Amino acid sequence: MKGLEKIIICRCEEVDLEEIRQTVSQYGSSARETKLRTRAGMGYCGGRICRPMLDAILKKIMGDKPQDQIPLKIQPPVRPVTLARLGDGLHHDD
């Protein structure tokens, strides 16, 4: 009854709970290392949906206590941007 179906955590990259659990257990990985190994949190939404779940998994397995800094560093851009947009420094001064 248990564990027959995948529980997807990161919807963007389709990373499931079991894969993350195994990675964290095997490597004792930090939030950042877990992200890099599994790609959870690296997709289109920038981790906005799975971040609280990843925190919960690390707390549960690694006993991570909330720190003064957000566990997984938030990097710009926080929304997907086209290269064309990044390229032109279109300025508004109105």
Add this chain to the structure above:
Amino acid sequence: MHDVLIIGAGPAGLAAAIACREWELNVLVIDEFPQPGGRLLGQLHQEPSGRWWNGIDEARNLLDKANDLDTKIRCGVSAYHIEKVDHGFKVHTNQGVYEATNLLIATGAAESAVPIPGWTLPGVISIGAAQVMTNVYRVRVGHKGIIVGVNVLSVAIARELQLAGVEVHSMALPALNLVNEEHGHPKKVMDRLLPIAHLAPSAWVRLGRYFARGTWARNLAVRFYPRQGVKIWGIPIHLRKAVTKINGNDQVESVTVCDITPDGDLIPGTEQTISVDFVCIAGGLYPLAELAAVLGCPFRYIEELGGYVPVHNEQMETPLDGLFVAGNITGIENAKVARAQGTLAGLSIVKRMGQVTGELEEMIDDAKERVQREREEAIIQFHPGIQQGRIKMEAVYKKICTT
């Protein structure tokens, strides 16, 4: 160059814009949603006085005031990066770069999820999505559905769906897994429901009487929780049933529900399949603070406020010169608190722009009191310890800014 750029046209952002415009600052408000109002849009509940709180009307009131003051508001603008520059901020958006002396981040909250197998199927939406679809776009989310996750927000929205003629079959917990503990454990859920026990008809109140009497009584209440659920507005709320998976090929067709023990463990042999055409996932809210993080603003984890929150003081200032925050980004509370915080943030910005008058000081004091009053008068508290959370944050700010 604007005197102030406000990210988020919700209750906090709009109220701040109004305060700044009243002192004739040059203000620009941006929001990525197609219309201003933020998550006021969609809110609909009856207050104890019998009056309906209609978020669409509340948003329109704010917007009318802002428009009377010629406030510039741009929708469909997504900010993706912010830089601190010499005398202010450079905000990068999908519509170009904006510069401002002061920045107010009022980006509200995002929803947390309670993942279960099948939750990526079309037809499974967050509880907030259902609220917007129902009350903003006036589209029925389905004919019959189930809500996974029982909390203050999801109970309120269940009622909104019902008002719109959508059948909410029931509300149940998500099956317990590594991630769902806070939402899948009957005892923990029961504790969190305490703040809404007063909204319910007698059956709930009878159970509610047990809540306050400590762990022993709570455990008893969970243990003898009625199998058929406790009905609120006729909707069965189950604390001893969990949704184990969502089924369907191209979209939701049914859910599998299973009885659970007082500790949330599945009881084998009790599985039941319920046909539904929509499912709502409700895991609560957390402050959406990514833009403050990108700027390097210090953060603290304060559970009572809903998670990681940018450090700020009672005046809504952060330790970064010129950066202000207001609304749910500072902690999960209701829209009235957010609106009052917005006014306060706006006035603090006016002060930073060099206004030194007794009148302004008085207005700031009034605004602070207003925030406090709204907090105390809140009918629904998202976290019972909100006040302690605010005190913790004030202490953190003082510590950071004196060292």
Add this chain to the structure above:
Amino acid sequence: MMTNRIVNHPVLGKLEERKVIQFTFDGKQFSGCEGDTVASALWANGVKKLRVHEESGQPRGLYCNIGHCFECRVTVNGQPGVRACLTKIEENMVIESGKQLPTPLKTKGPGDHLPRTYAEYATKAETSEEENSRA
């Protein structure tokens, strides 16, 4: 058509008459109301599946409805990656669902290796595309 519209609401009142807007989704003609987003107009028409996951082909649709999750991304008038929930429908808008993409750089276990030449890459891309279309 548009049977999911909440016309009468006990508190919000009767829905005002709004201009009808025509658009297409994957070549099929639909109509929505002025003020609708792509997501709300499609949902009102009973369309919930908006794309498939680029790699796995699993069906996906609207999730958060306020621009946070990007699950509802579709192609609008030729522009891919547009959030259906934040985009207002316009007359004659052409909307396409998100499709599965080839994954030539994905290895299939121990015996498989990454393409080392362009020729190998092209072959893998072709096979992957064939597999997708079969699935």
